Amino acid sequence: MAFPPDQQLDDIVTFWTRNTREEDFARMERRARWSRLTWRVTITIMEGAKRFMDILGGGVALLLFSPIYAATILAIKLEDGGPIFYRQTRIGQGGRPFKMIKFRSMVTNADKLKDQLLAQNQHGEGVTFKMKDDPRVTRVGKFIRKFSIDELPQFYNVLVGEMSIVGPRPPVPREVDLYQAFHLRRLKIKPGITCLWQIGGRAEIDFEGQVRLDLQYIHSSNVWKDILIILKTVPAVLFGKGAY
Amino acid sequence: MDNVSEQQKEARQQQAGELVLWCPDFQAAEKELGLDLPFILWQVGDQPLLAHWLDYALNRGASKVRMFTENRPDLVRAWLEANPLWRLPWDVIPQKAPEESDAQVMDYLPWITDPTRSTASHPFTGETGWELLEHRQVLDEDWLEHILPHNTITEANLAIGRGCRIAPSAKVHMPSWIGEYVRIGPGCEIGPHALIENGCFLQGQSRVTHSRMAAHTYLGTGTELERVWLKGNELFNLKNRARVNLVDQFLARDMQEAPSREVPAKDRLLALWLQARIRPGAPREKLQTFQGQGLTLSEGPTPLHQRARWLKEVVAGRLQLFGVLPRTEQQLRELPEDWQEILRQAEPGFFSYADIQGCHLADDPEEALHAVYQATQPPRAMREILRPALTNLPPKIIPIS
Numbered sequence: 001m002a003f004p005p006d007q008q009l010d011d012i013v014t015f016w017t018r019n020t021r022e023e024d025f026a027r028m029e030r031r032a033r034w035s036r037l038t039w040r041v042t043i044t045i046m047e048g049a050k051r052f053m054d055i056l057g058g059g060v061a062l063l064l065f066s067p068i069y070a071a072t073i074l075a076i077k078l079e080d081g082g083p084i085f086y087r088q089t090r091i092g093q094g095g096r097p098f099k100m101i102k103f104r105s106m107v108t109n110a111d112k113l114k115d116q117l118l119a120q121n122q123h124g125e126g127v128t129f130k131m132k133d134d135p136r137v138t139r140v141g142k143f144i145r146k147f148s149i150d151e152l153p154q155f156y157n158v159l160v161g162e163m164s165i166v167g168p169r170p171p172v173p174r175e176v177d178l179y180q181a182f183h184l185r186r187l188k189i190k191p192g193i194t195c196l197w198q199i200g201g202r203a204e205i206d207f208e209g210q211v212r213l214d215l216q217y218i219h220s221s222n223v224w225k226d227i228l229i230i231l232k233t234v235p236a237v238l239f240g241k242g243a244y
Numbered sequence: 245m246d247n248v249s250e251q252q253k254e255a256r257q258q259q260a261g262e263l264v265l266w267c268p269d270f271q272a273a274e275k276e277l278g279l280d281l282p283f284i285l286w287q288v289g290d291q292p293l294l295a296h297w298l299d300y301a302l303n304r305g306a307s308k309v310r311m312f313t314e315n316r317p318d319l320v321r322a323w324l325e326a327n328p329l330w331r332l333p334w335d336v337i338p339q340k341a342p343e344e345s346d347a348q349v350m351d352y353l354p355w356i357t358d359p360t361r362s363t364a365s366h367p368f369t370g371e372t373g374w375e376l377l378e379h380r381q382v383l384d385e386d387w388l389e390h391i392l393p394h395n396t397i398t399e400a401n402l403a404i405g406r407g408c409r410i411a412p413s414a415k416v417h418m419p420s421w422i423g424e425y426v427r428i429g430p431g432c433e434i435g436p437h438a439l440i441e442n443g444c445f446l447q448g449q450s451r452v453t454h455s456r457m458a459a460h461t462y463l464g465t466g467t468e469l470e471r472v473w474l475k476g477n478e479l480f481n482l483k484n485r486a487r488v489n490l491v492d493q494f495l496a497r498d499m500q501e502a503p504s505r506e507v508p509a510k511d512r513l514l515a516l517w518l519q520a521r522i523r524p525g526a527p528r529e530k531l532q533t534f535q536g537q538g539l540t541l542s543e544g545p546t547p548l549h550q551r552a553r554w555l556k557e558v559v560a561g562r563l564q565l566f567g568v569l570p571r572t573e574q575q576l577r578e579l580p581e582d583w584q585e586i587l588r589q590a591e592p593g594f595f596s597y598a599d600i601q602g603c604h605l606a607d608d609p610e611e612a613l614h615a616v617y618q619a620t621q622p623p624r625a626m627r628e629i630l631r632p633a634l635t636n637l638p639p640k641i642i643p644i645s
Contacts, residue, residue, distance in 0.1 A: 015466035028494040036462050036499045039445045043425045046407050095329035177331055181299035
């Protein structure tokens with residue numbers, strides 16, 4: 001380059017009057033080509049790192065938690081003999097619906113009972129539904145929910161690329177129907193198993209607080225921050241803070 | 245942002261009801277500048293203009309949106325199908341003649357009596373491409389003034405996306421918007437009113453004011469953009485109404501790779517298999533008309549035999565296996581102008597949708613109709629129809645050698 005990149009140049013015209021020889025153009029072209037290539041590689045690495053971490057983390061988690069899976073499957077089957085998994089339609093990245101897998105923690109006709117319990121929603125008349133001592137939760141369900149074991153099958157959704165390990169929790173379609181345009185921004189990235197509000201107070205945070213934390217994550221996410229959130233999720237899950 | 249209950253939403257829906265969007269035809273103006281998208285899909289701020297309008301409809305609590313579209317409704321419909329973020333029922337209603345569409349739209353808008361009322365108060369008519377660009381510039385600047393939600397700091401109208409690298413000696417003036425993964429080199433001066441889309445690279449010592457840089461654009465050292473739209477190495481200067489088609493590569497360049505036009509490996513293998521089965525030397529033999537596997541072929545020598553030599557092009561990766569039938573420039577010019585435009589952008593291939601409809605020659609007027617239909621459909625959906633038809637061709641069509 002004709003001048004060092006850290007050198008401040010007051011006048012663009014001065015620069016071009018100094019660098020109008022053919023060999024300068026050739027040098028600039030070489031430099032431009034190299035810069036374009038390195039930046040494109042950088043972007044690919046930055047965008048690919050999250051997916052790589054998801055595949056690695058999802059695979060390891062499925063293997064690591066296999067004894068817990070086995071014990072939970074046995075417990076659910078022994079309790080009421082109903083289905084082990086619960087597949088719920090959730091809204092993913094860009095508003096596309098997908099089936100999220102969970103261990104069943106409620107009675108088999110939970111969705112029908114929900115309408116009768118809407119008046120007791122802890123989030124008031126808001127977008128989301130959450131209540132303490134929900135009568136639909138089974139005994140095994142109460143335990144697996146406290147330690148978030150019911151969420152573990154979602155590592156499968158992570159492996160197939162519908163979800164990420166860290167990202168805003170995927171909402172149900174009924175919630176999204178009540179969204180305003182501003183809330184839709186949380187659907188800009190892939191949904192995840194854990195996020196900022198999971199480690200910051202979980203179900204005690206209201207919907208607006210969740211959106212605020214989700215957007216904070218979306219605007220500042222990177223691989224190191226993701227690792228930090230995963231590490232902070234472990235004590236939040238073990239102490240069952242805010243989960244019921 | 246207020247928390248909205250279901251009852252509140254219902255009340256708002258009753259009040260707002262159906263919302264109507266009228267998308268006028270600016271195609272002539274868009275063509276003038278060689279721009280390939282209808283104005284409604286142009287990027288304004290951080291998303292297409294249509295997305296802003298859907299945001300508005302959602303906030304108003306609309307129960308349905310109707311879009312009267314004069315300009316390429318198929319593209320608007322395809323965009324809406326690919327972007328299901330707004331869970332609003334929508335309807336794209338194609339309109340042709342402006343006079344007729346005015347009347348139909350007015351039926352839906354009984355409270356507006358004068359369709360030219362909005363243009364009377366605003367100089368924008370969209371007659372030329374430059375007017376469209378200038379109007380977009382006005383919309384961009386208006387959007388920049390309101391980047392942040394109303395309940396946050398209003399003095400700081402600046403947004404910087406994630407993964408950006410900005411040199412310490414660079415200056416950013418508000419209001420400006422910088423997308424994701426943008427690199428701004430030393431000594432750069434950005435803003436006011438600068439929009440730099442995702443993945444841009446500014447080498448250094450550049451000034452960007454009242455301008456927009458399209459995604460993945462490289463900007464070389466010692467450059468100044470003022471009232472400019474830089475789109476790869478294509479530059480639109482709004483100040484002088486001048487367009488530069490090929491800027492030198494060290495000044496500006498599109499960093500995004502062209503969309504992959506590679507022939508999938510499984511298509512190449514299928515072409516190899518077909519090559520072994522189709523005898524190029526048998527095009528003159530007569531075949532009876534028959535129906536089978538959704539395939540209707542007319543009597544006479546089958547053109548698939550005549551095309552057999554194209555298969556080696558597919559195997560070599562130079563021609564798609566599934567695509568519209570290739571045609572000569574002369575054949576293309578005989579078609580209506582809008583068909584020509586669609587077919588020019590369509591990928592040609594060995595086996596087409598027209599083939600399964602019984603039209604095998606580019607001279608056949610019905611073949612062109614099927615080709616246009618194929619070109620406007622999602623390629624994946626077309627593959628799903630065409631692949632089984634090609635793999636299950638009856639032995640009469642492909643005499644086993």
